[in-house]
Amino acid sequence: MLKQKSGGGESWARVCDKCRAAACAVYCRADSAYLCAGCDARVHAANHLASRHERVRVCEECERAPAALLCKADAASLCTACDADIHSANPLARRHQRVPVLPFSGCLPGPPSRACSR
Ligand SMILES: [Zn+2]
Numbered sequence: 626m627l628k629q630k631s632g633g634g635e636s637w638a639r640v641c642d643k644c645r646a647a648a649c650a651v652y653c654r655a656d657s658a659y660l661c662a663g664c665d666a667r668v669h670a671a672n673h674l675a676s677r678h679e680r681v682r683v684c685e686e687c688e689r690a691p692a693a694l695l696c697k698a699d700a701a702s703l704c705t706a707c708d709a710d711i712h713s714a715n716p717l718a719r720r721h722q723r724v725p726v727l728p729f730s731g732c733l734p735g736p737p738s739r740a741c742s743r
């Protein structure tokens with residue numbers, strides 16, 4: 626789900642540091658790099674050491690910062706800035722339950738895929 630905003634590249638999602646062709650999906654702390662799903666899989670499947678890198682999802686809202694919180698009501702991973710933004714918007718949103726986003730290693734979590742052996 627890419628945000629197609631025309632004019633002013635400022636709000637454009639951060640691009641993958643590796644291929645610079647796709648929007649980033651995860652942030653790898655060990656590499657200090659934002660990677661798209663494809664590059665993430667390639668880079669971190671390359672060797673055993675790389676597969677242990679801890680990564681976090683990128684904020685679904687701004688797609689420019691690592692997500693820090695997962696909102697259960699919205700089923701969205703948000704960075705601290707977007708979390709504050711969205712959840713201060715109205716009293717109902719303020720009641721949303723959020724849990725810290727945990728880093729993961731190995732395969733990208735999400736819909737089960739056959740590419741993932743674990
Ligand atoms: Zn990439």
Ligand SMILES: [Zn+2]
Pocket residue numbers: 653654655656668669675678
């Ligand atoms: Zn890495």
Ligand SMILES: [Zn+2]
Pocket residue numbers: 684685686687688689690703704705706707708
């Ligand atoms: Zn954000």
Ligand SMILES: [Zn+2]
Pocket residue numbers: 696697698699711712718721
């Ligand atoms: Zn929420």
